[in-house]
Amino acid sequence: MYTEIVMDHFKNPRNVGSIENADGVGQVGNAKCGDIMKIYLKINDDIIEDAKFETFGCGSAIASSSMATELIIGKSINEAVEFSNKAVVEALGGLPPVKVHCSVLAEQAIKSALYDYAQKTNKVIKGLENYTPEDEEVHCH
Amino acid sequence: MYTEIVMDHFKNPRNVGSIENADGVGQVGNAKCGDIMKIYLKINDDIIEDAKFETFGCGSAIASSSMATELIIGKSINEAVEFSNKAVVEALGGLPPVKVHCSVLAEQAIKSALYDYAQKTNKVIKGLENYTPEDEEVHCH
Amino acid sequence: MNRKIYLDNAATTKVKKEVIEEMKSYFDEMYGNPSSGIYELGRRSKEAVENARKTVADFINADEKELYFTAGGSESDNWAIKGVAFANKDKGNHIITTKIEHHAVLHTCEYLEKFGFETTYLDVDEYGMIDLEQLKSSIKPETILISIMYANNEIGTIQPIEKIGEIAKEHNIIFHTDAVQALGAVRIDVKKQHIDLMSMSAHKLGGPKGIGGMYIRKGIKIDNLIHGGGQERGKRAGTEGVQNIVGFGKAVELASKNFEQYVSKLTETRNKLMEGIKNNIPDVVLNGHPTMRLPNNVNFSYQYVEGESILLLLDMDGIAASSGSACTSGSLDPSHVLLATGLDHGTAHGSIRFTISEETTDEDINFVIETMKNIIEKLRAISPLKKNM
């Protein structure tokens, strides 16, 4: 069902936890749909120096969070905005079709954390101009 | 499916054949329904001295003919008129429900042969007054 | 980790040794078609089918003429509901069932809407029990069928079948019960319990997959689901799966031996697992009824964590379990059964069903409790929900 990479990131998730006084925090998903992802970013000089996550969700949600944080650490904000769920899927060696939405969630969690950073710092991040965090209405995937 | 007695009478049918110048001949059934029974009687002093049959039909039809002829040889005409399919079924140790009609056919073949005898000899046989041989219209059982 | 503990016996069971043994000769020795009664090979197969029929019928106190073989529980459910609906549509178009039925019942009822039928779905309480008063008040002059499952596959709750049967009988309405999970776990008496139709499946009690049964009380008006040859006294066409029927018969025979003893041993083991989890893991919710439940079913929700990830970690430790019903795993929706008991979505997502068998040992139970404790701790540590509470 899952690739070995997925299983590895699920069993030994990287970057678990929270960052105190994080520069950006994003939470997406909801309990109704069975997955919630919260991502914390530490940003310095437009570079993502650290990322941590907390996830409630299935195996692929946990693995996606783990992989996503791995992938964006060290990236610039501009790179991180461009970050897409495809990169997560690819890096994980693929996800079952019904689970691809977990990688989308990871992408959104990152965007949401960047948005939070932009709000807090009053910056305008290119590519995030039109972004608004998910409203509360629930659409499970 | 069949009792041992049925199988015995089917394998080694008694009284197979015809009687030349029989005193009474009866044929019932038809090819459409899959069974035809023809019974020949030799009658002397109101006693059935001999009986033979020819049958086109399934195993139980052949066994029923064989058993029926066995049962009526030596009987008086009055006894033979009273003869019922139940006696055949009983003597055979039973017949499957779908095959009981074969024993009915044997009863009818005997009645038909007795009727033929009555016609030929201008006798009135008690119990056969209202008997008319099966008309050609076919009702399979 | 080479230990293997199979605790998903509600999804399917291992076929018992004796069952396999019994089936063996029906592959290449007694392989005749039961409809070919004219020759010996055919008669032997026919006999084997009829013997199995008698065994199964006896076990539920039915006449063997009221017992029909099908391809499984789903076919039986479809047959019961569509068959009664189509055969009785001149009498009415209303069906009563519950919100916690198996999909084989629910989706069949939904399908029948297209033919003008209407269904009332009864609620259940927090334990998964229906309300007999609601049942009574749902009955209309057009009601032709009540279909209420004997025991639920996810939460194990056993309904008051005899009382439901009495209500159906009083109102002269046909009563069907899906007993797929109950057969072999609960004492069933179709006469005493006024059951008119009952679905069964062999693979839930140590028999092979793909064979089931249906009890149809004499005189019940029902259309065929599968038309064709004269098999099953003209009620269900198709060459009989003789080897599977023989296996079904044997599985029932085994179940009927020492039945009470088997059930009480199972119940004891189940209680140990239930207690163990409750006492060792905080923030859990028992799903289903505390006592009116299947002797093999343990179902808890573990708050703040999600079921699939628990299952994956269990699998790594060699433990097979399920989150809700086998059919819904892979789906993303939380179980309709858990939601019907009033669980919120988040909690429903974190539910795990263990269904034990007579092979489950105390050692297994202790290992499972210990493993679960670690898994839940681990997952809660990375869950954003826990902290918010």
Place this chain on the structure above:
Amino acid sequence: MNRKIYLDNAATTKVKKEVIEEMKSYFDEMYGNPSSGIYELGRRSKEAVENARKTVADFINADEKELYFTAGGSESDNWAIKGVAFANKDKGNHIITTKIEHHAVLHTCEYLEKFGFETTYLDVDEYGMIDLEQLKSSIKPETILISIMYANNEIGTIQPIEKIGEIAKEHNIIFHTDAVQALGAVRIDVKKQHIDLMSMSAHKLGGPKGIGGMYIRKGIKIDNLIHGGGQERGKRAGTEGVQNIVGFGKAVELASKNFEQYVSKLTETRNKLMEGIKNNIPDVVLNGHPTMRLPNNVNFSYQYVEGESILLLLDMDGIAASSGSACTSGSLDPSHVLLATGLDHGTAHGSIRFTISEETTDEDINFVIETMKNIIEKLRAISPLKKNM
């Protein structure tokens, strides 16, 4: 007499050694529910089912996504006809089939009358062949389905499937064929032959009883027959009979090996039996087509005698055969197939079908011919019909 010659392979076949071997481990080793993909046992079962699906699909040149498992030929026939009828009733209510279909098709069409559907039953000629012109002229604007069997189970006649497929396609009508007898005996190519739906059954080609298949071309609108869980991509509910599916797959794999060689050997043996009977027994009528027939089917009518008594005597000599279809033995009506070919009732009653297998030897054939000669002589000697002729 200890010799046993099984010549009723159209009724059912012995399960092949290799098939049994392949099925073995799916009883108590890999017994998981294929829907429980979350753990290893479940994944293994799923894999086994998908492998079998690929094997069967490849054999008929279908995509594996177009292949569904059912409980047998009868279920497949019912599904195809009811499923298409109910799903397309807004388009029309007319079905075309033939007078010589299996009862699983005929009785299903009859049942559909109750729902407002109408069926045209095509005639066949003395060889059991339909007339393509009659087919064309039977098509109406309301025609939604053409269901014509690939090869007949009683007389073995093979229909011009590709031409039928072309006609159906031209008129944009769904084409279903019952290929239960054809699978493994005739080269089938659902693409080339424009088949939209096709019924199959494992027990006719050395597989287990109670498992079958259905080909459904992508895009065909069809309702489910069995609603419920999401098995078979949501199209056929019910826990898969994994062991049986594995057996089906293996049987097809074996059939696909040396297929041409197998068919030509079978044909040769069949011709010997056909010639032998024709040359040694007077007053016989060959039923079915002399050349466009199944390679394993020999069907004659023996005038002046009745079929059941022949079968009983054959059984005593260890030979298993059939008079008409397995389903109709025990019934008193002569076969609808034989009557459709124009045979009179008497002659139809005296028909015997031998269906050989690759195990049938020349010695068997000679013994059967000799035995039949004696039996027919014996029965004709006591028949009142013979003399009248």
